[in-house]
Amino acid sequence: MVLCALSAGGLAAQSGGIPPEWEVRKQMTALAEHVQRVEPVLEQIHPEEWVKKGAPQAYVGQLSRTRAEIGYLVGSTKELAAHPERMTTALDTFFRMESVDAMLRSVAAGIRKYQNPAVAELLQGLIADTSADRGKLRQYLVDLAADREQQYKVMDQEAQRCRSALSRQERPAARPTPRQEEHH
Numbered sequence: 001m002v003l004c005a006l007s008a009g010g011l012a013a014q015s016g017g018i019p020p021e022w023e024v025r026k027q028m029t030a031l032a033e034h035v036q037r038v039e040p041v042l043e044q045i046h047p048e049e050w051v052k053k054g055a056p057q058a059y060v061g062q063l064s065r066t067r068a069e070i071g072y073l074v075g076s077t078k079e080l081a082a083h084p085e086r087m088t089t090a091l092d093t094f095f096r097m098e099s100v101d102a103m104l105r106s107v108a109a110g111i112r113k114y115q116n117p118a119v120a121e122l123l124q125g126l127i128a129d130t131s132a133d134r135g136k137l138r139q140y141l142v143d144l145a146a147d148r149e150q151q152y153k154v155m156d157q158e159a160q161r162c163r164s165a166l167s168r169q170e171r172p173a174a175r176p177t178p179r180q181e182e183h184h
Helices: 002-013 021-036 039-043 047-052 058-082 087-114 117-129 131-168 178-183
Strands: none
Touching: 021 058, 021 087, 021 131, 039 058, 039 117, 047 058, 047 087, 058 087, 087 117, 087 131, 117 131
């Protein structure tokens, strides 16, 4: 039984197609740096003035939510860099990245319409710069999920093999209990 447990643990630890931890850290650092380049552009926009020009009030709140979500994304990238094996952290980072992207695209549309098309183009360029990071993160997530699936498959196969081996072992004869010995 001990051999089965050790064998299953050893097989599960073998991993294939995911990048090494140092590479994930490097990618997450780059992603955070690219996303943080957006902040100086966001400081240039003033959605309160847009409202005076007929823009929906929602842009004001959207800007503050976008800034907050960028902060959460940066925090999530740091968490993923520290724990690249965590599927939930990878998912959180990816979904936050998607959210930031959508929010920034909406803000860029507001900038183009209500403030300055040149600033909107600058923001669009920064969004485009993060597309490679987003693609790498998406691929990492797919690779991590595939790796985990393979590990679970190997562990399940090994557990089945161990159960089968244990069920084939002869069980020692039951020793009589003290009461049974008294009756004999």
